[in-house]
Amino acid sequence: MKARVHVMLKNGVLDPQGEAVRHALGAMGFEKVGGVRQGKVIDLDLADDATEADVTAMCEKLLANTVIESYSIEMQG
């Protein structure tokens, strides 16, 4: 069983790194980029009986700081 967790800063929380990337893309001439948000992807190798509820608990307790970050989970069979 595998799971992929996407962690992103919540909308409305300033993402200075994403903003720096947007600025760099603009400077390189990629004018079609209006905004960049940068997050992280965490891949988990899990025991066969692991459930999405287990991964949710991991996200709530450690993988995401829900004060500033949102997360989404893809269970990958």
Add this chain to the structure above:
Amino acid sequence: MKAAVVVFPGSNCDRDLAVAFEQAGCDVSMVWHKDSALPEGVDIVGVPGGFSYGDYLRCGAIAAQSPICQAVVDHANRGGYAIGVCNGFQILTETGVLPGALLRNAGLKYICRTVDLQVATADSVFTEGYAAGDVIGVPIAHHDGNYYADADTIAALQDQDRVAFRYVDNPNGSVADIAGILSENRRVLGMMPHPERAADAGHGGTDGAAVFRALAGLVTAA
């Protein structure tokens, strides 16, 4: 006054904090991150600056899950005193003892210099050595010191007079220029600037010493 300073792998201000407590007259013990209990009779816990567990995942996130942090949370929930400086502030927000979170500095750069702080309230054991409105010079050294909390939390902090220190010239983008905050019972202080690095004349300034002097005064008051 009995103080305990927690030591994580990656702490680098633990001894500075211990010396600041000692110079203020506290009896200090160092506590290892794998310990699950604080020494008997500890009045105040210091959570030092540094890069606990390499700041992997997020600053302070893994430290917040360590055995000793549960003891620190229990201590705070019992009404015990605690001070978290820099990485210690990040850890205290990650445990939920203090609200909000610390984001990457708005300018993306690591900043290491002395900044002017305004004492926002003198109504706490940490800040009673100052007058509200005093401006003091205290070093900062951080990459993730941009204090963030949602609008309701910021309003509550301001309404309850729980902003301890504000930046005079906001270096990192913190909401409402917040450099340090107090818990609801005013017994836990978290701040990004380092008062322990401005506690001895040899540091080039002693503006931070009053934080520790006021704490030591608790002994006679209690």
